[in-house]
Amino acid sequence: MPEAAAIAAESPARKEKSGPQKAMDKLGLLRDIDLALHLPMRYEDETRLTRIADAHEGQTVQCEGIVRDCRVEFRPRRQLVARLDDGSDELVLRFLNFYPSQQKQLAPGTRVRVRGELRGGFFGREMVHPVCKPVAEGTPLADALTPVYPTSAQLPQAYLRKAVASALQRAPLDELLPPASVPPGLPSLREALHFLHHPRPDVALATLQDQTHPAWQRLKFEELLAQQLSQLQAQQERAALRAPPLATMSGGLHERLLAALPFQLTAAQRRVAEEIATDLQRDRPMHRLLQGDVGAGKTVVAALAAAVAMDAGWQCALMAPTEILAEQHFRKLVQWLEPLGIGVAWLTGSRKGKARTQMVARVASGEAALVVGTHAVIQDDVQFARLGLAIVDEQHRFGVAQRLQLKRKSLVGMEPHLLMMSATPIPRTLAMTYFADLDVSTIDELPPGRTPVLTKVFADSKREQVIARIRDEAAKGRQVYWVCPLIEESETLDLQNATETHRLLCEALPGHSVGLLHGRMPAAEKAAVMAQFAGGQMQVLVATTVIEVGVDVPNASLMVIEHAERFGLSQLHQLRGRVGRGAVASVCVLLYTSPLSDTGKARLKAMVDTNDGFEIARRDLDIRGPGEFMGARQSGAPLLRFADLNEDAALLEQARRAAPALLQRQPALAQAHVQRWLGGRAEYLKA
Incomplete structure (x- = not known):
């Protein structure tokens, strides 16, 4: 069987699965090539x-x-x-x-x-x-270093070693790449893998540990090339799709909305709005990421894009990850668009029965030009008459499959244009690698009137001093957030923690209204609490991370984040962005519990050092690595397992140069290479 076909056809031969085989499936070790690419984390010298x-x-x-x-x-x-x-x-x-x-x-x-x-x-x-x-006397010693593989409790090291050795013999590892496309001096893939699984005892261990050995370099290049090829393939497939061309009309809804806004757009907002409008005029789907720091004003840019689509007679859907954020968008859009005669529909999980049925009917008939909601927007019963533009806010919070589902909602056989928004700026190296086929628009200035937030770090032992500061702020008529983390991924513990903190603050702040907000509350109760806080009747809001995005209360001047060391940097930055929205100087207090890990120290230091979301994102990438930063594990997007974007910049550049020529001249080989490295995960690049 030819090599390309062998890779495509290879599938797990196991039928009835034992405990170790199930554990291998969990680790993603389904094909022989997966086992061959499951590299040792260290070696033991039994030679x-x-x-x-x-x-x-x-x-x-x-x-x-x-x-x-x-x-x-x-x-x-x-x-x-x-x-x-x-x-x-x-x-x-x-x-x-x-x-x-x-x-x-x-x-x-x-x-x-x-x-x-x-x-x-x-x-x-x-x-x-x-x-x-x-052993018997004279039993020969091993002739290579013994590999120690990443594994789990259900998968003994000896079983995994045998499985890998066996897969190495069967896996289709013949050379796919033309010699001219591989950097000079590197071994073949087969030689590189056999060497890395069983290195000779005389090899310098340092070159294996720091991954500078030529065998490692070959693997990294292959992985980066597969990733670049899959991006180019997705780009080509998207170029063949058709979307409705949406032209901006003189004196149309877009211009009327601009004239009706109670504020002036910043130069950055105007620039990105024009970039989006230009994309929408084309007859192929826009695939654009709109990024900007917390509070940069992305919603109004999205509203202007929606106005272009609706003016051309098409529908627009805006999907947000939480009801609070979706409602925040809904309120703003209704305020801006309803006076201009635009009907806005509201679809969330909490809207049920007759109200939901009526809303779904309005969407299907085309009567609702703009639909705002949560995951409810992509449920099976929701169909759009003419979906021309899909907007996904906080796109990293959605699985890729959900974004694909939204794009398939149009009944007219055309792809909708896709605008993704993110308040977690993506560092340039990551955008160039993971988003090679994605146009990126950046709002790089904040609207006037935003005050920088001062960030302070305190040990948990200083809690009483922090509560005294809350008392002072409340006495001045200002408002305070107190955020509790998700503990060990348990909603129950998360709830107990927030409830206990709420009880303690109620006791410590007599005469002040202290509210509680968490993910398990009914939607109506959540909305009532938020309305009280936004209206100023509540001084302190104890919340879990449901308030991370979308909450806009200009009078809130103090944010306390408990167990701050447990949060990711971008999440801390998002939470900090809930204050500093008015004219009052605002403070974000990060409470931590000792002892702090090196990662925890690095995160808290970054928060104190800078308010710049792009710098925060760069440091977050350094701390967490690209897979976690991109949410790749939850989304199915391909992770770079071996290559490092910073250390392997030269290899990335070589892969970026080699990919277009290989795809153009030998598309079957390019496809086989992507299949070998990514398997079914390449599909996710189409979102």
Whole structure:
């Protein structure tokens, strides 16, 4: 079978799955090529023996000798203790947890090979819980370093080693790439993988650990090339699609909305609005990311884009990740558009029964020109008469499959234009790599009147001082947020934490109204609490991260974030953006619990150092890496497993140059290369 076909056709041969096989599936090890690309995280050297007399404390060594004695001792606790003699000296082997089979394995007179860290002990030098295996005299040593793979409790290392070794023999690893497209001096893919799974003992371990060895460089180049090819393929497929051309009309809705706004657009807002309007005039789908810092004014730019679509007789859908954010958009859009005669529909999970049925009918008939909502917008019963523009806010909070679903909602057989918005700016290196086919518009200035927020960091022990500051702010008629984190991914604990904090603040602030907002509250109750806070009847709002985006209360001047070390940098920046929206100087207090990890320290320092969302995003990328930053795990987007965008910039540039030529001249090989590296994940680039 030709190589390209072999890769495409390869599928898991396992039918009835054992525990280890299920664990392999969970790790994504479905195909032989997946196992071949599952690289060791470190290596053990079983290629040499060290005489006990020559071994030094603190060294990890392999020794071989005869067991002279083996017994179970009970002081200070039950343990198995054996003595190993190799003719040069003796060594104590100590097992604090052991099985009867281990005791049999270490019967006196047995020759065993042991590997572990040598320590000084009360009864001489010892190894605690070494790896042991009985051997015959003269048993040959390993001729390569022994790989230690990333695994799980259900997948023993020995089972995984056998599976990888077997897959390496079967996997289709023939060269796909023309020699001219590969950087000079690098081994073939087959040679690189065989070497990285079983390196020779004389290799410099440092080059394996820092991934500068030519075998590593070959893998990184291949991965970056696959990623660039998949982006170009998605771009080509999108170029073949058709979308309705939406022209801006003189004196139309777009201009009437601009004239009716109670404020002037900034120069940056005007620039990006023109970029979007130009895209909408084309007959192929716009695929644009609108990014800007917290409070930069993305909603009004989205409203202007929606006005262009609606003026041309098409519908527009705006989807936001939470009801609070969707409602925030809804209120603003109704305020701007209803006076101009535009009907705005509202679709969320909490809208049920007759009200929902009527709204869905208005959307299907085309009577509702603009539809705002949450995931409810993409449910099966929602169909648009003429969907011309889809706007997705906080796009990183949606799975890619959901964005694809929204795009398929049009009944007229045309792709809608897609505008994605994000208040988490994406660093340039990431945009160039992950969004090679995406046009990016950036609002890089804030509207006038926004005051910079001062950020302070306090240990949890200073909580009383923070509460005293809240008392002062409330006495001045200002308002305060207190945010509690999601603890260990548990909504129950999250709820208890917020409820307990709410109770304590109610006791500490008599005479002041303290509200509570969390994800499990009914939508009507959430809306009532937010209305009270926005209206100024409530001084303090204790909330979980449901207030991360979309809440706009200019009178709020203090934000307290509890357990700040548990939040990602971009999330902390989003939360901080809820204050500083009025003329009053605002403060964000980050409360942390000791001891702080290095990552926690780096995050809190970045927050104190800068208010610039782009700098925050750059540091967040450094701390978390591209996969987490992009939300790739939840979205299905391809992760870069081996390459690093900063360290491997030269390889990325070579991959970017090689990809177009390979796709143009040898499209079948290009497709086989993408399939080898990404499998089905390439589909997600189409969102």
